[in-house]
Every structure is written in C-alpha cells, then in structure tokens.
Amino acid sequence: MDPNDSQIFIFEPMSRRTFSLFADFIQSELGIKMPESKRTMIQTRLRKRMRSLGIISYDDYYDYVFSPAGKETELIHMIDAVTTNKTDFFREPAHFDYLTDKVLPELARNRGEAARLRLWSAGCSSGEEAYTIAMVMNEYREKGSKLTYSIYATDISVNSLKKGIMGIYDEDRIAPISMDLRKKYLLKSKNREKRVVRVTPLLRSAVKFQRLNFMEDEYRFNQKFDIVFFRNVLIYFDRPTQESTLLKICRCMRQGAYLFSGHSETLSGMKLPLEPVASTVYRRSNTFTNT
Ligand SMILES: C[S@@+](CC[C@H](N)C(=O)[O-])C[C@H]1O[C@@H](n2cnc3c(N)ncnc32)[C@H](O)[C@@H]1O
Known part of the structure; x- marks a missing residue:
C-alpha cells in the first residue's frame, strides 16, 4: 500500500x-x-x-x-x-481485416513481394495497438508472404511508453485476442498469482518505442512510412491542430501509403494529400484534396 x-x-x-x-x-x-x-x-x-x-x-x-x-x-x-491513454488490443478490429485483405496484398504488388514495410502506431499509448499490428503482420508472413516489417510506436506519455516497452499486461486486458494468438504471442507469468502476461520477444523486438510530441514542428524519421495508425488521438485536438498534425504525418508517408484513423474521427473537409479508400482509411496521394 x-x-x-x-x-x-x-x-x-x-x-x-x-x-x-x-x-x-x-x-x-x-x-x-x-x-x-x-x-x-x-x-x-x-x-x-x-x-x-x-x-x-x-x-x-x-x-x-x-x-x-x-x-x-x-x-x-x-x-x-x-493525457488519456485508453486503448485495447484489436481495437476497431475491422481495420486489421482491411490491413490483411486489402492493404498488404496491394503493397506487396506495388513495393515488391519481399519489401520491408515500415508501420507507425502514432499515439500508441501503452503499446496494445503496436503489438496487435505485430501479431497481424506476423500471421500474414506465416501464411506465405515474404514481406518483412518494422513498427514504430510513439507517444508523449513516458509512463505509457514504459509499459509498452515492458510488454506486460493484466490478463483481463487480453480478452479481444483470439485463443490461437494468445498461445503464440503471449507468455504467462511463472508466478500464477500475478495474473499478467508478457508479449513474446519476437513481437517486442519488432516494435521500437519512441517519445514524440505531435506539436513538434516536424517529425524526424529517417525513412517514410508505408502504413500509419493514427487513431483516437485527433479527438483531443481542435480542428486547426488536427489538420496541421495530419499534414506533418502525411509528410512522413510514402506516396500510396495508408493511414487508419479512429472511427469517431472525421477528416472530411480538411485539405490534405490523402484520398479516402474505405471508411476511416486513407491513401497518401500526391495532390491535396478535400478529404
Ligand atoms: C486514447 S489514446 C489512443 C491509443 C491508440 N492509438 C488507440 O487507438 O487505442 C491517445 C494517446 O495519444 C497520446 N497523445 C495525446 N497528445 C499527444 C501529443 N501531443 N503528442 C503525442 N501523443 C499524444 C496520449 O498520450 C495517448 O496515449
């Protein structure tokens, strides 16, 4: 106590x-x-x-x-x-189906079957989103794809980032993860009284956590991203801040890269180099359009 x-x-x-x-x-x-x-x-x-x-x-x-x-x-x-750090594994699960069914096959066609994809969980909180992406990417590879990947996970909250780096979660947080995936990607604590799990070293080594404040003038990454998850962060910002943050994120995306936003967030009416391709999914274009 x-x-x-x-x-x-x-x-x-x-x-x-x-x-x-x-x-x-x-x-x-x-x-x-x-x-x-x-x-x-x-x-x-x-x-x-x-x-x-x-x-x-x-x-x-x-x-x-x-x-x-x-x-x-x-x-x-x-x-x-x-900061409000509410998050979940497999939050808004339709996005992960879309990733597997549409985005990855398309990127494999355009970028090469064995391309190395760079993904970004922007505003990652305690890492559940990034580890969900890692599970989905790994499953996709196991089904025969040669795509490799690296995941960046950024947030302003140091405490959340520390939790993400540790990759230890209470058992009651893992309900959205299927039994098969739990068996493959989560390790139970040896001390059964603890009722926590830890994500496997395979997933932990795929995710790089880093502190980043969206209010910085520009986001410095040495390469552009193919896929960005920027979900449930915009809701906390006012409209001009939403638009300027999205523009800075777009600058970190390759032409043709995908952006997932949260289901309660709307980009409509913003002037951005993005075209909508499905509900709350966008693709980086080379011209500015009203999304
Ligand atoms: C509600 S969580 C969303 C987590 C995850 N993306 C999801 O959808 O489950 C919002 C996160 O945005 C982060 N955040 C808020 N303002 C930020 C800023 N200016 N720069 C970076 N991260 C910020 C918070 O720390 C928090 O972890």
Missing part, C-alpha cells in the same frame, strides 16, 4: 485562474483541448501526483511543476496524468 494512502489530504479547490494556467500549457504544448468543463477532471487527475509529493494546493503544485527542479522531474508525470 502507498504510505500516503493512510494520510488524509484535503485539497484546496483549483481556482479558475490556476486551471487556466494549466489549460494554456496543455493546449499549447500538447495540443489537447482544455475547456473550463474539464476543470474537475484535471483536479482529479493531478491529485495523485500532489498526494505523492505532499502538496495540497494546486497553486503550489503549478509553481513546483514549472520550477527548474519540477521541469526536470515532475513535468513528465504531469503530462502522463493529463
């Missing part, structure tokens, strides 16, 4: 002014919309950090986060606390 759990903390409510200081930072540095209606949510999320530091006032916490020492140590925890 956390020693602080036994202490009673009475937090002072967050003032409108302090909320707007946090909100300005979150919106300008992370791109995440922070209307006044999110004040309660932000208070709740920051409380755990404040408790662990023994701070009861949001003003004091703000001053600490942006002090020279806080910028070194606390800022990354604050960012972890304010």
Whole structure:
C-alpha cells in the first residue's frame, strides 16, 4: 500500500485562474483541448501526483511543476496524468481485416513481394495497438508472404511508453485476442498469482518505442512510412491542430501509403494529400484534396 494512502489530504479547490494556467500549457504544448468543463477532471487527475509529493494546493503544485527542479522531474508525470491513454488490443478490429485483405496484398504488388514495410502506431499509448499490428503482420508472413516489417510506436506519455516497452499486461486486458494468438504471442507469468502476461520477444523486438510530441514542428524519421495508425488521438485536438498534425504525418508517408484513423474521427473537409479508400482509411496521394 502507498504510505500516503493512510494520510488524509484535503485539497484546496483549483481556482479558475490556476486551471487556466494549466489549460494554456496543455493546449499549447500538447495540443489537447482544455475547456473550463474539464476543470474537475484535471483536479482529479493531478491529485495523485500532489498526494505523492505532499502538496495540497494546486497553486503550489503549478509553481513546483514549472520550477527548474519540477521541469526536470515532475513535468513528465504531469503530462502522463493529463493525457488519456485508453486503448485495447484489436481495437476497431475491422481495420486489421482491411490491413490483411486489402492493404498488404496491394503493397506487396506495388513495393515488391519481399519489401520491408515500415508501420507507425502514432499515439500508441501503452503499446496494445503496436503489438496487435505485430501479431497481424506476423500471421500474414506465416501464411506465405515474404514481406518483412518494422513498427514504430510513439507517444508523449513516458509512463505509457514504459509499459509498452515492458510488454506486460493484466490478463483481463487480453480478452479481444483470439485463443490461437494468445498461445503464440503471449507468455504467462511463472508466478500464477500475478495474473499478467508478457508479449513474446519476437513481437517486442519488432516494435521500437519512441517519445514524440505531435506539436513538434516536424517529425524526424529517417525513412517514410508505408502504413500509419493514427487513431483516437485527433479527438483531443481542435480542428486547426488536427489538420496541421495530419499534414506533418502525411509528410512522413510514402506516396500510396495508408493511414487508419479512429472511427469517431472525421477528416472530411480538411485539405490534405490523402484520398479516402474505405471508411476511416486513407491513401497518401500526391495532390491535396478535400478529404
Ligand atoms: C486514447 S489514446 C489512443 C491509443 C491508440 N492509438 C488507440 O487507438 O487505442 C491517445 C494517446 O495519444 C497520446 N497523445 C495525446 N497528445 C499527444 C501529443 N501531443 N503528442 C503525442 N501523443 C499524444 C496520449 O498520450 C495517448 O496515449
């Protein structure tokens, strides 16, 4: 048990002014919309950090986060606390069927049967999406394809990236994974009381985790991607930020590369070098069109 759990903390409510200081930072540095209606949510999320530091006032916490020492140590925890990292294995499963049935055969035809494909899980959270892609790619190879692949997984949340690198998940997270795939790609803990699984070294070695903030001016990768999963991130951004982020992502994609977006996200009306090919699936084109 956390020693602080036994202490009673009475937090002072967050003032409108302090909320707007946090909100300005979150919106300008992370791109995440922070209307006044999110004040309660932000208070709740920051409380755990404040408790662990023994701070009861949001003003004091703000001053600490942006002090020279806080910028070194606390800022990354604050960012972890304010990002929403909800994810799942095989989330929006139709995308993985489309990948196998349409995208991979097409890329094998255009890029060569034995091409090395580069995939990007952009806003990967704790790695479930990237490992799902790795399972699907590996299954495709086992069915006779010579395509090889590498997967980049990026996020701003350091805590999420650490979880992804470890590749250890609670057993109750693996329900969307079929029994066959579980047997092949997940290892049970030797200590059965732990009720966790770890993805196999084969999958772990296929995924490279890296910190990347979508608000950077450009995304520096040494080669372009063939397939990008950019799902359930846009919803947190306002429209101009969505469009500028997508444009930077497009610059990292080869001509003819595919982009998957989340089912509740719409790119319609944005001027981007993308053409829609199926519901929430796009292909990089060389001309700007209204998607
Ligand atoms: C809801 S999760 C989506 C995870 C996964 N793509 C999926 O669909 O299941 C959104 C992720 O976007 C990340 N994110 C939010 N703002 C970001 C930014 N400015 N730069 C990079 N990642 C960001 C969050 O940390 C979070 O892990």
